[in-house]
Structure formats: structure tokens, C-alpha cells
Amino acid sequence: MRNSFDWTPYRRSTVGFDRLFDFLETSGSGAENYPPFDIEKLADDHFRITVAVAGFKSDEIDITAQQNMLTVSGRKAPAAEGEGRQLLYSGIATRAFERRFQLADFVRVERADLSDGLLAIDLVREVPEAMKPHKIAIGGNTPAIEDKKAA
Structure with a gap:
């Protein structure tokens, strides 16, 4: 819609x-709402996205960070013939997926871990020093102006 x-x-x-x-x-x-995920704030500038990827191995999941977009996709490897596995019922979703997350400016992916069917992606926000707010004195002499007068 x-x-x-x-x-x-x-x-x-x-x-x-x-x-x-x-x-x-x-x-x-x-x-789509597959796979489900959580977003948590660990500290002021540290965040974690946890994606439920039950049934997927680490080599079947691709994580791509590009500019302000994080893409998590998974594609299950086709089952090998003669694997000796005969499923009577398959309730674990192993369909291919792609989940996109908009990232704020200056957020980078620090690491990713897969454990117990949960993919944890740690994010860190690192604002460059030049972009951080700084206090400006009113009516005071600024170093840049004083340097020009001395020259």
C-alpha cells in the first residue's frame, strides 16, 4: 500500500x-516481514540489529554495507541428492530473503556474528570531529581573525 x-x-x-x-x-x-529482526541500543553510539535466520549457515548469508544502506540477504544452498534426509514436514522457513536497513549518517558496521540461528550485526556511530557541534563565543576574538591581523 x-x-x-x-x-x-x-x-x-x-x-x-x-x-x-x-x-x-x-x-x-x-x-515482507521475513525474517523478523530486533534493533537495540547498547550505548549512546552503539546499536545492534539481530535477525532471526534459523536454518541458514554463515556462508548462505550475505551482509552488504553501502553508503547509508545495510542489506542482509540469504539464499539456502540447494539440498544435495542422496543426502539421506527425508523430511515429513518442513516448518523451518528457508526461503531466500533480503532485508534492508536505512543507516543514519556516520554509522558503520563494526562486526557480525551468527549464533543459535540469530545473526547479530553491531553498528557504531562515529561522527567526525569537524561535524560535531562546537561552541562559538559571541563578541570574542577568534584565533582565525587574530592570525590574519598578525600576518
């Missing part, structure tokens, strides 16, 4: 919120 709300008037009166509006427009687009 496509979101039918028109965000155009709001786009014109805001600066820097383009990705927020893009997210609002694409949310609720009927994406």
Missing part, C-alpha cells in the same frame, strides 16, 4: 530533511 499523502509543500519549507520525507514516502510499501 502506497502512502498517498503529498509531502511536496513541506519539502519546500525544510532544509536537510529530504531523507526523512523519502523514508516516510517509502514506509508501509508492503515489504
Whole structure:
């Protein structure tokens, strides 16, 4: 189901919120809910995404981090003939999947672990020093201006 709300008037009166509006427009687009996942905050700048991937081995899962998008996909290897396995009922979902996560600016994937059918992906937000807020003195002499006067 496509979101039918028109965000155009709001786009014109805001600066820097383009990705927020893009997210609002694409949310609720009927994406599947498989595999299920949790997102938890471990510390101020540390997060973990846990994806339930029961039945998948580590070589059947692909994790790709590209710009502000994290993609987790899985494809089950075809069963070898003569494996000696005869399923009477198959309730463990092993269908192929692809799950995408929008990452905020300056978030990078630190590590990923697969244990007990849960894929844990640790994320860290590292804001560059130049991008961190800094205090500006009002009416005071700034070093850059003083350096120009001395030259």
C-alpha cells in the first residue's frame, strides 16, 4: 500500500530533511516481514540489529554495507541428492530473503556474528570531529581573525 499523502509543500519549507520525507514516502510499501529482526541500543553510539535466520549457515548469508544502506540477504544452498534426509514436514522457513536497513549518517558496521540461528550485526556511530557541534563565543576574538591581523 502506497502512502498517498503529498509531502511536496513541506519539502519546500525544510532544509536537510529530504531523507526523512523519502523514508516516510517509502514506509508501509508492503515489504515482507521475513525474517523478523530486533534493533537495540547498547550505548549512546552503539546499536545492534539481530535477525532471526534459523536454518541458514554463515556462508548462505550475505551482509552488504553501502553508503547509508545495510542489506542482509540469504539464499539456502540447494539440498544435495542422496543426502539421506527425508523430511515429513518442513516448518523451518528457508526461503531466500533480503532485508534492508536505512543507516543514519556516520554509522558503520563494526562486526557480525551468527549464533543459535540469530545473526547479530553491531553498528557504531562515529561522527567526525569537524561535524560535531562546537561552541562559538559571541563578541570574542577568534584565533582565525587574530592570525590574519598578525600576518
